Amino acid sequence: MMSGNSSSSNYIKIQKNLLGNRKWLVILAFLTFILYNGVFLALALSTYDAKPVMTAKDLLSYIGFDRIITIVGAILLGLESFHWLDSRTKLDFYWSQPVSKRSLFVSTVINSMGIYTASYLLSLLIGFVIAGIGGGMNGSVLLLAFIGFIRNFFLFLSVYFYAVLAVMLTGNIIVAVIADAVLLTFGPIFDWSINHCMGFLKTRAYGSAFTTHGILSPLYTVTDSMRTNGAILRNLFCALLSLVLSYLLYKHRKAEDAGNSVPLPVVRRITKVILIFLCCILSTAFCSDSSTITAATGAVIAVMIISAVVVGGIMETIYNSDVRAAFRGYGYSIAGCAAALILFLGCYYDIAGYNRWVPAAQDVKSAYITPEEVNDSYRSSYSKKYMKLTDIDTLNSLLTIGEQTITRDPYAKGIRLNISYRMKNGHTRTRRVIIPGSAFSSMNSVFKSQSFKEGFFTVYHDSHFTSQKDFGITYYYMDKNAEENRTKTVTGSNIDIYKKIREAYIKDLDSYDIDTAAFETQAGKIEIMTLENGVEKERTFLPVYKSFTNTINALKSEDMYADVTPLSDYYDSDSMPFYLGQRSSFLGHENDK
Amino acid sequence: MIETVRLSKTFGANKALNDISLQINEGEITGLVGTNGAGKSTLLRIIAGILRPDSGQVSVDGKAVYDNPEAKRDFFFVPDEPYFFTNANGLSMAAYYESIYPTFDMDRFRKLSEAFSLPVKSRISTYSKGMKRQLSILLAVSSGTKYIMLDETFDGLDPVMRTAVKSLFAEEMSERGLTPFISSHSLRELEDICDHVGLLHKGGLLLSESLDDMKTGLLKLQCVFSDEGDISTVKENLHIMADERQGMLHVMTVKADRAKALEVFSHIDTVFFEILPLSLEELFIAETEDNGYDVRKLIIQ
Numbered sequence: 001m002m003s004g005n006s007s008s009s010n011y012i013k014i015q016k017n018l019l020g021n022r023k024w025l026v027i028l029a030f031l032t033f034i035l036y037n038g039v040f041l042a043l044a045l046s047t048y049d050a051k052p053v054m055t056a057k058d059l060l061s062y063i064g065f066d067r068i069i070t071i072v073g074a075i076l077l078g079l080e081s082f083h084w085l086d087s088r089t090k091l092d093f094y095w096s097q098p099v100s101k102r103s104l105f106v107s108t109v110i111n112s113m114g115i116y117t118a119s120y121l122l123s124l125l126i127g128f129v130i131a132g133i134g135g136g137m138n139g140s141v142l143l144l145a146f147i148g149f150i151r152n153f154f155l156f157l158s159v160y161f162y163a164v165l166a167v168m169l170t171g172n173i174i175v176a177v178i179a180d181a182v183l184l185t186f187g188p189i190f191d192w193s194i195n196h197c198m199g200f201l202k203t204r205a206y207g208s209a210f211t212t213h214g215i216l217s218p219l220y221t222v223t224d225s226m227r228t229n230g231a232i233l234r235n236l237f238c239a240l241l242s243l244v245l246s247y248l249l250y251k252h253r254k255a256e257d258a259g260n261s262v263p264l265p266v267v268r269r270i271t272k273v274i275l276i277f278l279c280c281i282l283s284t285a286f287c288s289d290s291s292t293i294t295a296a297t298g299a300v301i302a303v304m305i306i307s308a309v310v311v312g313g314i315m316e317t318i319y320n321s322d323v324r325a326a327f328r329g330y331g332y333s334i335a336g337c338a339a340a341l342i343l344f345l346g347c348y349y350d351i352a353g354y355n356r357w358v359p360a361a362q363d364v365k366s367a368y369i370t371p372e373e374v375n376d377s378y379r380s381s382y383s384k385k386y387m388k389l390t391d392i393d394t395l396n397s398l399l400t401i402g403e404q405t406i407t408r409d410p411y412a413k414g415i416r417l418n419i420s421y422r423m424k425n426g427h428t429r430t431r432r433v434i435i436p437g438s439a440f441s442s443m444n445s446v447f448k449s450q451s452f453k454e455g456f457f458t459v460y461h462d463s464h465f466t467s468q469k470d471f472g473i474t475y476y477y478m479d480k481n482a483e484e485n486r487t488k489t490v491t492g493s494n495i496d497i498y499k500k501i502r503e504a505y506i507k508d509l510d511s512y513d514i515d516t517a518a519f520e521t522q523a524g525k526i527e528i529m530t531l532e533n534g535v536e537k538e539r540t541f542l543p544v545y546k547s548f549t550n551t552i553n554a555l556k557s558e559d560m561y562a563d564v565t566p567l568s569d570y571y572d573s574d575s576m577p578f579y580l581g582q583r584s585s586f587l588g589h590e591n592d593k
Numbered sequence: 594m595i596e597t598v599r600l601s602k603t604f605g606a607n608k609a610l611n612d613i614s615l616q617i618n619e620g621e622i623t624g625l626v627g628t629n630g631a632g633k634s635t636l637l638r639i640i641a642g643i644l645r646p647d648s649g650q651v652s653v654d655g656k657a658v659y660d661n662p663e664a665k666r667d668f669f670f671v672p673d674e675p676y677f678f679t680n681a682n683g684l685s686m687a688a689y690y691e692s693i694y695p696t697f698d699m700d701r702f703r704k705l706s707e708a709f710s711l712p713v714k715s716r717i718s719t720y721s722k723g724m725k726r727q728l729s730i731l732l733a734v735s736s737g738t739k740y741i742m743l744d745e746t747f748d749g750l751d752p753v754m755r756t757a758v759k760s761l762f763a764e765e766m767s768e769r770g771l772t773p774f775i776s777s778h779s780l781r782e783l784e785d786i787c788d789h790v791g792l793l794h795k796g797g798l799l800l801s802e803s804l805d806d807m808k809t810g811l812l813k814l815q816c817v818f819s820d821e822g823d824i825s826t827v828k829e830n831l832h833i834m835a836d837e838r839q840g841m842l843h844v845m846t847v848k849a850d851r852a853k854a855l856e857v858f859s860h861i862d863t864v865f866f867e868i869l870p871l872s873l874e875e876l877f878i879a880e881t882e883d884n885g886y887d888v889r890k891l892i893i894q
Contacts, residue, residue, distance in 0.1 A: 013692035020689075021678055093676035096641040097693050098665035255643045256604055 014099065014107040015114075022115070025077060029115050032069050033123035040065070042130035066152055070116075071219075074156045075180060077112040078163020082250070083173050088258045095255060105250055109164075109243075116156050120149060154235040158218035159184065161242035168249035169267055171260040175318055179262075182275070183242075187217025193281040200347040262319055269332055272315050276308050276336025283307040284344055297348065301341065308337035357431065358399050361392040365422045368455055369395070369446065372416035372432065378540045379458065384420070387455020394445055395419050401442060402433025415440070415518065440514050447514040457509060458528075458540045459502045466495060468530040468537065473498060475544075475560040477524035487560050497558055501526065504550035505542060520545045523552065524562070594618055595640060595668075595740060595774065600649035602635055602796075609635040611796040613649070617740070617774050617789075620766060621803075624783035625776040626877075627793035633776040634673060636793065637744045640774075641670035653740065666695065668740035669733040675725060683713030683728050687735065696737030705731045709757065726750060730758055734765055742774045747782050759786050784873040792877065800877075807876045812854050814845045817864040830857040834879050846871070846879045 019026060082105075084090035094104065124145055131141075166180035167173075218238045249264075257263035262271070283303045312333030313326035320328070346352070368387035370380050389395060399419060414436035421429050435443060446452055454460040465471055473494060475487045505526075523546050529539040544551055555561035595617035602610040610632045617623045627633045638644045640651050642658040642665055650657065656664035677686055683706060691697040706713045709727055717725065726746055733741045747755060765771035777783050783790060791801035811834075818824060824843070827833065832848040842865075847854060851868060858866055871879075 017689055017692055020685075087676075089672070089674045089676045092638065092641075092643055092670070092672040092674075095643045096638075096665065096670035096672075098662040099693065100662050101660050103662075254645065255638065 011103070011107065014103065015111055018107060018111040019115075022080065022111070025080060026115055026119070028076075029073055029119035030123065032073070033119045034126060036065055036069055037120070037123035037127040038130065039127075041124075042127040066148065067155060070152045070156045071159050073116060074159035075163045075184075077115065078160045079167060079173065079176060079180065081108045081112055081164055082167045083176070085167060085250075085253065086170070086172050086176070086258055088255070091255050091258050101251060105247060112160060113157070116160075117153065120152070124149065151232055154232045154239065155218060158235040158238035158242070161239050161246055162218060164246045165242040165249070168246045168253065169262065169264070171257045171263050172321075175261040178318070182271075184217065184219050186278075187220055189278055189282070190216075193278050194343075196285055197281050197343050197347050200344065261321060268319055269329075272312065272329065272332040273336040273339070275315065276311050276333055277339045279307045279311045280304040280337050280340030281343065300344065304337055304340055304344070308333045308340075312336075355403055357429070358396050359392070359421050359423065359429070361396070363424055364392045365424050366390055367392060367395050367419060367421045369420070369452070370418045372418055378538055379456070382458050382461070382540070383455050385455075386461050387452060389446060389449065389451050389455075391445060391449070392421075394442070395421075397442060398433055398435060398446075399431055401435060401439050402431075405434050405436055405439075413437075415443075417443075437518075440518055444514040447512070447517055453509050453512060457505070457542065459505050459509075459542065462502065464538065465528055465530050465540075466498070471498070471528060471530040473501070473560075474527040474529070475524055475555055475562070476527060477562045477564055478522075479564055485562070487562050498528070500557075501551065501554045504554040505548070507550045508545075508548035511547065516545055516547060520547060523548070526551075526555075595653050595772075596651070597636070597640065598650045600636070600639060600646045600651065602632075602639060602644065602646050608796050610639070610646070613793075613796075613798050615791055615798060615801055617772065619739070619772050620770055621772065621788040622762065622766075622786055623772075623774045623789040623791070624787035625774070625791045625793055626780050626783060627776075627778065629778055630795075631778075631793040632796040633778070633793055634744050635796075637670065637742050637774075637776055638672075641665075641668070641742060643670075667738055668742060669694070669736045669738045671729045671733050671741065671743045671746050673744045673746070675729040677717040677725070677728075680716060680718070682716050683711060686717065686728070687713070687732060690732055690736055694736040694738065698735050698737050701737075702731060702735035705735060705761070709754075723750060723754065727754060727758075730761075734761060734771075737769070739770065740772045740774060742776075744776050745778060747775060747786075748777055748779060755782075755786075762786070780874055780877060787873075790873070790877075804873065804876070808871060810848055810850065811871055811876060811879055812847050812849060812851060813869040813871045813875060814843070814847060814854065814858075814867070815869060816843050816845075816858070816866040817841045818843070819862040819864055823861045823863075826861055827857060846875065848879075 084094060095101070128142070128145070162183045163176075163180045166183055167176045170176040170179050216238065218235050220234070254263070262268045283306075284300050312330065316325045316328045317323050319325070350356070366388040368383045368389060370383050398417065402417075405414065414434045416432060416434050418430050418432050423429060458465075471494070477485055477487070479485045522543050524544045526542040526544060527539060528542070530537040544555070546552075552561055597613055597615045600610050600613040601608070613632075613636060615636075625633050625636065635644065639646050640653075640658065642651075642660065645659050652658065653664045653667050656667075658664045678689070681689075687697075687699060687702045691699055703713075706728075709731060711724065711727055711731065713728075717728065720728065726749065730743070730746060733743070747758070750758065762771065762773050766773075775783060775787070780790075787804065789801070789803050792799040818841075821841075827845075827847075831854060833845050834848055835846040837844045849857075854868065
């Protein structure tokens with residue numbers, strides 16, 4: 001072993017050499033980030049005219065180019081880091097030198113992280129200086145920028161190590177690029193494919209749809225990496241997993257693997273089966289996008305088989321770098337295709353009896369329902385925690401109505417509900433039902449019940465919000481052209497305003513029922529957003545109907561209400577029926593009673 | 594000393610090396626000869642710690658080589674296709690190696706490149722193949738390592754350059770005990786440079802001997818007998834490995850020392866008798882013929 005000094009000096013030399021050979025990447029990283037942070041962001045900070053908190057949040061969190069730059073940069077650095085492993089000449093050069101494989105690996109990884117971090121932070125600093133000169137800087141911007149950097153850094157790590165893993169799994173840089181694309185998109189495609197197949201179950205539960213939760217895909221976290229801390233953990237998990245795998249593969253990699261597209265036979269086989277499985281499932285999408293699916297089952301199977309043959313052929317061609325090898329390893333093609341067929345037919349014919357399941361009332365402790373259209377993650381978790389419906393017979397009757405509706409018409413219109421049963425054995429089972437307009441009255445007893453209201457409207461259990469000393473209240477309304485607008489946002493310590501609105505809202509909820517929910521035009525919505533150190537923590541919405549006079553008066557007293565009725569011709573509220581009402585043409589009822 | 598013990602290496606169905614045991618002694622120039630595919634590059638890449646053998650051991654001065662920087666600091670490997678960084682010039686490559694090899698001598702490199710008239714400030718991509726090889730050799734020599742391994746590096750150097758490199762090696766050997774290990778597909782390329790030669794064929798080592806030892810026991814004789822019957826006397830007293838006749842002239846390769854041959858021929862009446870030096874080629878032919886190999890087809894081009 002070398003002495004400490006000699007070791008650190010050796011390490012510095014390696015870093016210097018690496019940087020010397022990666023000049024183009026260093027320059028590219030600095031230029032890109034300086035363009036983004038130093039010019040674009042600085043100008044935006046200097047000119048954006050809105051509330052300070054929202055300015056920082058909007059600009060640093062929602063613009064999103066930093067994530068794109070991070071991903072592209074991570075892929076480039078990852079592929080470049082060990083691209084020399086695919087060339088015998090380069091491999092002879094590096095592995096004959098007195099540098100251990102471990103040192104080379106660690107140094108290259110640290111070098112890549114250094115290029116990203118230095119270019120990001122330096123450009124950010126330049127951006128802040130420029131923004132400071134333009135008067136667009138404040139403390140919350142700095143904090144958010146730092147949080148943004150941390151999240152981006154973890155995103156970088158996960159994407160970078162996926163690219164490194166792709167290089168380690170292959171012996172050819174072009175195949176490595178393909179492998180990286182597969183590794184990065186595998187998670188979302190896998191989930192989408194499985195759920196697409198489960199779509200044939202018709203009444204499958206939205207809430208219990210299959211998901212890997214981004215555990216195996218850093219790209220999952222891109223969409224919300226600025227919003228949830230879980231993204232950091234998921235990216236960290238992805239990064240660590242791919243780092244360990246990459247290092248093990250590198251350590252045990254043979255020099256003779258250079259040039260071999262996919263050196264490890266086990267990787268070839270597993271990849272082939274999985275990709276054929278996915279492609280077969282994906283191919284069903286081409287045949288199932290309409291109600292003709294029933295008649296097209298044979299076509300779906302044929303398309304699956306064709307997909308298996310084509311994809312298997314392409315993979316063998318890549319594996320062997322020889323088009324004549326296209327039909328080798330057909331056993332794995334059959335395995336992948338068979339797995340996809342089993343899943344498709346199993347779902348299509350509902351072999352497990354998923355659609356027909358109705359629980360016995362005595363086996364159910366309680367239940368909760370979440371309207372599928374209400375796209376509010378906080379409300380979903382709120383309902384899961386606080387809604388405890390015990391009228392199981394009514395819910396079961398809704399389940400039966402839903403099943404009958406779907407059987408008649410798989411694409412029937414109506415309110416889509418997820419009914420989740422908390423079973424006495426500790427399990428939770430969820431089913432999706434579509435309740436047509438003609439059957440809305442069957443839902444009334446549920447919507448009128450106090451247990452539904454307490455589990456649906458977040459004003460009943462609001463310590464989550466009121467425990468925060470800083471939160472914002474905003475009233476949104478639809479203008480005459482049905483475009484969303486807002487009156488004003490109240491921020492800071494305004495618990496009294498909130499309590500006033502809350503009290504009025506609970507009074508109005510006394511008369512809330514299915515008619516209000518489904519047929520009354522929504523006047524607007526109240527957004528409640530909690531803040532912690534200037535950063536948004538949680539937000540929820542409360543629908544305000546015209547009949548909610550107490551709430552409207554409370555809003556008026558705070559100068560937060562706008563009395564505008566959108567023209568019904570512009571009204572298209574399929575996405576939020578509980579907030580904005582239903583179009584008469586959609587449900588066969590008159591809008592706005 | 595570099596030592597390999599029972600090295601074997603297989604690539605798929607192809608047995609590249611089979612049970613190779615070899616010693617490369619310090620202070621000698623060792624050559625390794627073999628046709629394309631004989632396993633020379635594989636053996637060198639294993640010794641350089643690039644490939645891991647399926648079985649057997651390699652050591653450099655008693656230290657295992659694979660993934661061992663301490664052992665690798667003692668040698669410099671010049672592959673058959675040397676790699677240089679994109680856009681690099683001779684000086685930047687030297688600076689790179691200076692950071693990798695603690696014993697690298699930049700002054701020596703500058704002097705040598707000047708002596709060899711190598712344009713080290715020009716981009717290597719503009720170099721000819723021969724210039725790239727020269728640069729590799731100069732970098733290797735300047736690295737100051739104890740051993741230099743050259744994979745077919747001499748093949749393709751022009752005669753003037755070969756002579757210059759030989760002189761350079763001789764100088765380095767005498768000054769600091771450099772030990773070069775050279776592989777070639779042609780015996781003639783190594784003829785005037787090696788002290789010890791190994792012959793590799795289809796992954797096996799046919800022979801590995803010191804040239805002095807080989808020469809000591811083998812003689813090349815030319816003679817014209819007064820009485821052709823005297824050949825039987827020679828056959829009785831000397832081991833004749835080859836006897837080619839050109840008219841009355843016998844050209845014989847015999848396994849015997851010089852004194853013994855002179856003693857035998859002193860009792861025979863000859864019109865003409867002469868003892869000639871054996872070329873490396875002839876030595877190899879003589880040594881391998883007994884094993885049923887026609888070495889001329891294997892390594893002489």
